[in-house]
Amino acid sequence: MIKFKYVILYVEDVEKSMNFYKNTFNTEIKFITPEKDYGELITGETTLSFASISLASSNIKEGFLASKESAKPFGIELGFVTDDVKALVEKSIENGAVLYEDITVKPWGQTTAYIKDLDQYLVEICTEIQ
Incomplete structure (x- = not known):
């Protein structure tokens, strides 16, 4: 059996x-x-x-590239x-996020930002694909 179970983001303050x-x-x-160096959120199956x-x-x-404010984001996204x-x-921005690409409607009808x-x-942040 193989099951995709989790994604881990490496962060400064867990x-x-x-x-x-x-x-x-x-x-x-x-x-x-207890050390607050690892944590998990309930987000469904993954x-x-x-x-x-x-x-x-x-x-x-071997090390890794840490996400940095001055760099463009990694070529991966959470949805x-x-x-x-x-x-x-708006809620995400109120909580400290930064808008990267404004809201748009794709040719297939999906709204994304x-x-x-x-x-x-x-x-x-998007609507379901219909």
Whole structure:
């Protein structure tokens, strides 16, 4: 059996990053270590997880590129589906996100927008594809 189970974002402040997603996207905290260097949110079948850069560095001995404010976001995105893209974009900005690509309607009818979260990860906020 193979099952896609989680995505881990490497962040400076696990608790702060988790609270952004909790407060913006109405997720719940499943688990956070007493050291607050790793945590998981309940997001359906696939868990959104967070690890501190120091914890990640101890696991990934060859190193990795950390998400930086001055750099363009990585070529990967997290996607959240909603019926009201405008309201969720506004809520994300109120919680500290930065608008990266304004709301647009794709030729196939899907409404999309892109933000950068507190750690500069790209997040798509969109409607379902019909």
